[in-house]
Amino acid sequence: MNITFHGAARTVTGSKHLIKLKNGKQILLDCGLFQGLGKETDSLNQQLGFDASQVTYMLLSHAHIDHTGLIPKLVKEGFSGNIYCTSGTKDLTEVLLEDSGKIQVDDVAYLNKRRARQHLPPLAPLYDLDDVAKALPRLTKVDYNTWTKIDEDIEVMYADAGHIIGSASVHMRITEDGKTQQISFSGDVGRYRDIILKSPESFPQADFVIIESTYGNSLHEDVFNSPEQLLGFVQKTCVEKKGKLIIPAFSVGRTQELLYFLNQLYNEHQLPNVPVYVDSPLSYEATQVVKNHPEAFNPRLKKLLETDEDPFGFQGVHFIENVDESKALNTDHRPMIIISASGMADAGRVQHHILNNIGNNQNTILLVGYCEPNSLGGRLMRGAKEVRIFGDEYKVLADIGVMRSMSAHGDYDDLSQFLACQNPAEVKRLFIVHGEYDVQQEFQRRLLKKGFKDVQVPDLHETFPLE
Numbered sequence: 001m002n003i004t005f006h007g008a009a010r011t012v013t014g015s016k017h018l019i020k021l022k023n024g025k026q027i028l029l030d031c032g033l034f035q036g037l038g039k040e041t042d043s044l045n046q047q048l049g050f051d052a053s054q055v056t057y058m059l060l061s062h063a064h065i066d067h068t069g070l071i072p073k074l075v076k077e078g079f080s081g082n083i084y085c086t087s088g089t090k091d092l093t094e095v096l097l098e099d100s101g102k103i104q105v106d107d108v109a110y111l112n113k114r115r116a117r118q119h120l121p122p123l124a125p126l127y128d129l130d131d132v133a134k135a136l137p138r139l140t141k142v143d144y145n146t147w148t149k150i151d152e153d154i155e156v157m158y159a160d161a162g163h164i165i166g167s168a169s170v171h172m173r174i175t176e177d178g179k180t181q182q183i184s185f186s187g188d189v190g191r192y193r194d195i196i197l198k199s200p201e202s203f204p205q206a207d208f209v210i211i212e213s214t215y216g217n218s219l220h221e222d223v224f225n226s227p228e229q230l231l232g233f234v235q236k237t238c239v240e241k242k243g244k245l246i247i248p249a250f251s252v253g254r255t256q257e258l259l260y261f262l263n264q265l266y267n268e269h270q271l272p273n274v275p276v277y278v279d280s281p282l283s284y285e286a287t288q289v290v291k292n293h294p295e296a297f298n299p300r301l302k303k304l305l306e307t308d309e310d311p312f313g314f315q316g317v318h319f320i321e322n323v324d325e326s327k328a329l330n331t332d333h334r335p336m337i338i339i340s341a342s343g344m345a346d347a348g349r350v351q352h353h354i355l356n357n358i359g360n361n362q363n364t365i366l367l368v369g370y371c372e373p374n375s376l377g378g379r380l381m382r383g384a385k386e387v388r389i390f391g392d393e394y395k396v397l398a399d400i401g402v403m404r405s406m407s408a409h410g411d412y413d414d415l416s417q418f419l420a421c422q423n424p425a426e427v428k429r430l431f432i433v434h435g436e437y438d439v440q441q442e443f444q445r446r447l448l449k450k451g452f453k454d455v456q457v458p459d460l461h462e463t464f465p466l467e
Contacts, residue, residue: 003017157204183210206422266316
């Protein structure tokens, strides 16, 4: 038995890890889209790195596109097995992949107009809505905290990872040559003091562990200070400077956190009287899915629901439904808050809002989560004076704000707590994935000091034995 890392290897996106058994069975952990890697992104997404038709099962940790975004391509290239996931992940994945299918088609159509002017041949999308429709029926729900036998050699158990609705760490018991070994995959680990979700759950002793490392070398600011920080940006931008506060935010997780904080400020009569626009049809759909899964909420939020039936809605918030409404915001010069996808500002409507507002020093672009360094958000976070958007250069005159307290990923302390249920001496090998290489190297040193004896940082397409 061996494992090959076809994504999220010395980088944060594109999660894909393939386990091969001696008997020919293959288990794929996640099948995510690479994002925010500049010119490399398209070429990385064109090749899975393996034969999709040979994959027997897929185990999905959660719905984020960097973990699900190539599932339609996987099915298009011949995968015909079940994709196991939780109920919440199934609901979110259906929404996210349909949106991704539209984006694939629309983005290629936009590029092909430019290519036609340059007399270049047209490009084909990675997949379209027909491919998405063929993939979605393969999503197969499993319960949390129950060992499910998917065949005579393989059992799986999902434990809540506290990252987004439906997120899970994935645990496998695989029997080969009469010997059973447990392989545990963290997925993305949430925070133990999350304002919406339950804390990550512990899991049985594993022989091999695959763990994410997005914030493996740092500590977050206290999330409970976030409403005050957010209010500060609203006051300075919308009240004092009469400008627009543009917030790139992932449709799942971050948008709901922002709405939760704004709702809290509204309930406390602190939120200034400025309109709040959520400009992402996907964010609206995702918010409805979140509301439909209150079983994932932590006790604090469940208590709030006794007095506030909608912790993500308040007077003054508007969900934008169509492109014309979105475009109209560009000619509306009132102070306002615009929350729009994507979180790295590398795709979606938020790019247009940044393009139209980055040249005005009254405005602020507020970055509230992880941005891959080469993404538009990453460049703004690093203090770029000029940025390229849709092929044109724009001077950065707007203020650039950062809130580091808002992250659905656990920091070093959270990751350490997640691993605290394991006896390091009994873990044969630990693999670090889903992180920038320098962060992973520091996390590797920390884990070795904690007693894990064999800690690896796989490179892209690198294979390791599991024995």
